Amino acid sequence: MSSENKEDGTSAAIVPRSVARILGKIVAWLLAIAAVLVAATVVFALTFDWNRARPWIDDKVTQAIGRPFAINGDLRIGWQRPASETGWRGWVPWPRFTAQNITVGNPDWAKSPHFATLDQIGFEVEVLPLLAHAIVIPSIDLVNPSIDVERLADGRNNWTFKLASSGGPSTWTLQLRNLAFAKGSVAVSDAQSQVDMQIGIDTLGQAVPLGDVLKEQEASSRTASAQAVGQRGAQQLAAQASAVAAAQAASSASEATAGSGAIAPVASGAAANAKPALTYALGWTAKGAYEGTAISGSGKLGSVLALQGGDRPFPLQAEVRIGDTHLALVGTLTDPSHLAALDLRLWLAGVSLSHLYAITGITLPQTPPYATDGRLIGGFKAGGNEFTYENFTGRVGGSDINGTITYTGREPRPMLSGELVSNVLQFSDLAPIIGADTRSSKAERGDTAKQPAGRVLPAEPFQTDRWKAIDADVKFTGKRIVKNADLPITDLYTHVVMQDGVLSLEPLDFGVAGGTLSSTIHLDGSAAPLKGRFTTSARHLKLKQLFPSVKTMQSALGEINGDAALSATGNSPAALAATSNGEVKAVVTQGTISRFLMEAAGLNVANVVYEKMFGTQDVKINCAAADFVATDGVLDSRVFALDTEDAVINIDGHVDLRDESMDLGIHPHTKGFRVFTLRSPLYVKGTFNDPHVGVDAGALALRAGAMVGLGLINPFAALIPLIAPSNNQPLPCSDLLSQMKQAPSAPPPGKKEASKPPLAGSGAHAGAAAAQGAPGVARKAPPAAGAEPLSPAEAAQYKGS
Template sequence: MTRGSKIGLWALSTLLTLLLAALVFAAVFDWNRVRPLVNEKVSAALGRPFAINGELRVIWHRGDEQDGWRAWVPWPRFSASDLTLGNPDWTAGKTRAQRFASLDRVEFSLSPLPLLWQRIVIPEITLSKPSADLLRLADGRANWDFQLPASEEETQQPSPWKLEIGSIGFDQGRVGLDDQQSKTRVEVQVDTLGKPVPFAQLAGKAVAGAGAASTQDYVFGWKVKGEYKGQPLGGQGKVGGVLALQDAGSPFPVQAEISAGSTRASIVGTLTDPLNLGALDLRLKLEGRSMAHLYPLTGITLPDTPAYSTDGRLRAELNDPAGAVFHYQGFNGKVGDSDIHGDLTFANRQPRPKLTGKLNSKQLRMADLGPLIGADSNADKQARGQSTRQPADKVLPVEEFRTERWRTMDADVELTGQQIVRDGDLPISDLDAHVVLNDGLLTLQPLRFGVAGGKLDAQIRLDGSMAPMRSQVDLKARGFKLKQLFPKFAPMQTSFGELNGDATLSGTGNSVATILGGANGEMKLLINDGAISKGLMEIAGLNVGNYLVAKMFGDEDVKINCAAADIGLAKGLAQPRVFVFDTENAIIRVEGSSNLASETLDLDIVPESKGMRIFSLRSPLYVQGTFKNPRAGVHAIPLAARGAGMILLGVAAGPAAGLLALVAPSQREDNRCAALLTQMGKR
């Protein structure tokens, strides 16, 4: 044997001897002797007391999952019992918890070979009875924020070492949270189920699908109670037994039934790649008294609605660099008595989150749209937990729009309604709405209804970024067929008449009442070839109109050749420039004003008979009182002499000419509206 061979053999023998000695030392060494040093170093690094109060052990074993020669490399398995981690000093007197976290026992194995490449690989960590009490003060300080001492922070460089944890297993535990910043105080308790529950048993075929075989069973049950953002919170559910942190293809099952205030949610599905917050795939059922109640819980701005319920698939990409994205897909549900279906996407992006999607309804009831503008009953408001009440003597809704919420997110949502029903008597079809919310500016362009064979087209702009809110509304009514508007009024069924109209208004205020109370604008309306009677007034629910028709025409059905109105609106005061009914018996004009701010009426109805057939047409009538309680009667002294109708025709030439554009084609050879307005325009 050469001298070089002897040196090499000696060096190898020495290395093996040292390695064997190190292994023997590690196996027989009493690791509890280093506990004080470990406790001291960790406490200094974290800036809070840390202690291993129980036994600290290291046991060596073979790598069972390794192949070939690697299977002979011994792995150290560390275990420690009774671990505690205290709170930082600033929590003194601000929390009832004595410590931040505690563990009955922790165990993990360390793969030795990756240490050569500066990788700390821990295939699995097992935690026994973990407990934590999380605290965040109103000023934002949180006991889960760990900061190194200032001197270490200044000199600390990114470590070349990488930590890789395969999965986390646990048996039972608890987590308490006291978040004074969001007014949340909850406690979560986790315990074993006793017998595993298969994922597919709770998820069903629609959710489980092809991935059910790779999804672990439910092993633990959990319960939560407390307050979330100031609202009572309670719930329970189930989760899997091992949380896979590195294997994105190993879904972690979750199931929950939670109530927060009036909102209830039920979920079942999986969480994948939890270390990177990879993705959620859940079936979500959601219900509550109003969609507006979701705002304090989720930050998503939705309107006030009647009670609702939905059921759909919630998918989320949680680690998108631009912000988490949530997709609520293929959901079906009800809002009040209306059905709703569609897809929504919520992207948590900057500068504001954005909600987009398409919704459709096969039957949408008008009563379910009332809460959008506060036009629902006080009983319904109370059921939704709404504090604003509609005054008993007011008609225009006083409930304010929550414009402060409009600036917290953007939206671009389309809504289609195949049929809209009002009391089952008046079908309104083909609702088409496009809602866009951008930095507090809400637009509905278009908001379109199919009404009685025609179209009501609205362009609405509500600028909630200003205080008070500024509003602009443009309405166009075209081709409303009178026989479809009043399907139960027999005389109208032979009519070929139509209703056409335009309206524009602008105003400021945060409720319908305040906007209209100071609004400026105008309204033009034209009806040709119709009929009128007490029966029609009863169908329309107009008690005052019923009285007026009875006084002027008795119980007869009277033909309307033309009804024309041009009403100006200035600072909430509506005054007719033209308001004329041309019937087969008389020309009837309406004068006076309506005050939208005080909701009061002061109108005079002056009939000019086309003969002496109806004696009552000699006397003018009045409508006074309020919108809520109007009063009608007969003037004791006539307001105008005969021929006043002709005077009206003379002074109304300008407004009359403006109404000619609304004249609808008629199947009569002589369109009475065209003739009347032409006559008025010439005088």
């Protein structure tokens, strides 16, 4: 190899080494510069007086939120290693920002100059997520926050900020995980909702376990229940709650754990199975007014509110009085990022369930004083939040109530659904639902509506405006009804449906006198006046059980079957009755009834005295029928008659529901020969509240005049007016039953019933008309012994329906 070639090879080897040295120096300088920049940044961050940046920060935030913003105190940034990170991430320090004396201004129209003030705010920012344009704040600590919430009657409010619009969507995201505060206050002034409240929050001094709070609240709620339903009612409620808790514990012990945020509806004195971390650290108090009603309350909260994830339930407790309503709860927010996610033990007590409308917006009926205890579970759903009052127990007046109801927030109206059961129902507790309770009862629940003096039908108007606020689908069962001895009602079932202001009870069933009374009620309150439609079917009502306190009826046999169809308009039960149109029909099939009752109706003096001295016998009922047509609140009898072996009794006249009056004439006709009879027409007159029953004085005067006149001729002839020969003419029972089998009808609400011809056997002297071959009556010749009995098929016409 030549020397020239050797020199070229040496030069070629030197070039790469030179480049490498140069690149190495460049890298070294770059690293040095980076180290210097990092060091300078750290030194700057540690030594820079961030208070100099406050005007710039204040200005940027003010422009962003459209409100005056100011940091009036010290602003600092410190660095610290995150305790929650492990591995190499634990060596990356996080900046911690601290600012003191912060104010957020209010609009010019607000009463207070500031929307919010803070003594101090502190938070950390994770560094590594910043590389992905994500601002992650593990927790914000607030010291003595004060917030003023205000809304005017015209809808303007101070919690809606006019945020400055950007040129396009931001590539940065914000994640806030926890919120912690030690002390604070909130003032609420809402002219639209008529709320004026002051709420204060402070530390408890030490953590209080959830189980201890539950025991304390149970005792306090029992006292509130006793104030509402009495000491005995509160004890019964506690026993009901214990029975429910025992049943739940037997079926699923895991359901009652509080570690997952659940609060089981355990009995008084039992503690929830809570994890140690579930404790209360803050206490709060509230005082103010809602729609002019005083509000006061207190409670407890957890110290840290998790704003992301559902695995850290937030404990809360509250006891609030709103007017005459007491509300208490103990439990958790199971998912604090959605305030509807609840699992609570909830107690309610008050003078009427209807008063909950002002608090919850849920339409409930007027009731006697009540108290309930149950579990409230809430969940967030896309279609609307859902809250379930699960397996609750309660007392309403002297009745128990149990079941589960669910409230679903949906559009256009929320829905209330569920099934309720009363094992022992006091019938008197149903009276407030239709406004039929006493004045003292109405006064206790604050009801200003007064029943007109002397009126029986409830005149309290329906609150149809509330019907349009919510839909409902609720089933109610009263297994055993407690009532006075004169009321032969045994049980109750109804299915309540409310849809867009239309209330329906389909069916409304009562067990009555060994049979059933089944009704459907349809009230359309979507427009004025309210339109009502009613149908009723009575099946197999036993005569003996129908009059349990009437001694002379205890040997009676037979059944009553009937139907009614009515329509009406009006905004109260009394108004609906006063405008009713339709038909009412009833039939008594074969049976027996006391002879004394029949003889008393005929005023046969000798037989009455005889029966009273030597006992009673029974007579057979051939048939009894009643057919009334209602026109504008007036019930006119087309058929009202009773046929037995001994007598035929016809009743005519009318019952006026408009003024609650009646004018009925009772015309007895003896079938057998009677001596010393005062048989004369009777009358029933007066009002529902003050009826009068008596003898037709005119008929008796004529009879007395005949006695005097005949006595002047012959003393024995004076007895002739007291002797009653037998007409021996029965009612045409077969024809009556056949025509009564036709179902009654009612016109549309506000319309009158089309006129119909009277049925066979109608009128005061139907028996005589039948005997003379009245038109339209297919009369069969009666047997010599008296009335014609019903065939088995005729008797079964209503028994089988």
